[in-house]
Amino acid sequence: MARKKSLTEGIDVAQQILAAAAPLFYERGYDAASIRELALEVGITSSTLYHHFANKQEILYAVIGTFMRDFNATVIPILRDGRRPPVDRLTDVVRLHLTMSDERRSFLLNANQFRASLNPTQLRHILDLSWEYHDAVKALLSEGNAAGVFSIDDADMTTMALLDMLNGVREWFNHAGYLSISDVAERYTQIVRRMVSAGRT
């Protein structure tokens, strides 16, 4: 029992570290943020923190990896759900991409800077997670095209164009503006339907 409790607590502490690290990194900047500050934020000592992560870079890698694995775990099963019409799966994922990115907006706006702080092996694993998502979108576009419900010329380029336009939203979206993020998502699902020639809802 004692062992089990300690393991559970260990997981909780690691999660608390990651939860505190994300806002610390984007508010203070990754380079300026210190392990000492992060430990203080979580209410543990630096040496307890080092028990969970070898260094600051490992924490950054875990934060990015956790977000991307959660994202993929949500959207990939939807993209691959062969029981549903391709257009429904695609529009659900457009909506999820925009709303989930909006929740992590401050962090994602610094994504390029964060990626540049990873080591090559970490970066490769993170890029693999991006490609997993890209490939699942592309497979759905090809599937819809083959089934005659989409009409596209190049699944690879259409996937790049689609993901770039979705990722672009966080750069200009303004929570104080006249559209909510779900208004934008609604309009973007229509644009994407046109991109794949799936007709309007």
Next chain:
Amino acid sequence: MARKKSLTEGIDVAQQILAAAAPLFYERGYDAASIRELALEVGITSSTLYHHFANKQEILYAVIGTFMRDFNATVIPILRDGRRPPVDRLTDVVRLHLTMSDERRSFLLNANQFRASLNPTQLRHILDLSWEYHDAVKALLSEGNAAGVFSIDDADMTTMALLDMLNGVREWFNHAGYLSISDVAERYTQIVRRMVSAGRT
């Protein structure tokens, strides 16, 4: 005669400074690049350089502004040329956007960092130039929609989506890859035709 010659030389030197500044800023980074280095590159003294630009920030502002004014001067007359079919104007601009951005790729990849180095007044002027382009694209989409040759739901959002997908290309395009930038442009014109429901070529 002497006066005229000196004026012409003045313009040439200013242009040489700007031409040398762009690669220096992206290769060394804006913060690390020095006026001394830049003057050396052009083959003039620092004091001659200061005769043309008050400081490094003014040079950066001039480099960005010159690129954007050149870009707008090329694409906006095409977008507004009412004698040509909207779809031809739109696809020409998609192609130009991609090829002109590719020529300035190294500089544009650091655009966010460069913009963050401008003062608020300079930044406002640069953003005004972006909006001028945005508004001309949006006006063309609305014009095509009203004429029944395009079919879009929201000209503003479609413009944002279109520009984000075009600007995204420079982040992943690889000159060593299997597609040239004009191959990508060819595929993107088809994607854009679908986005505005203009049919294929």
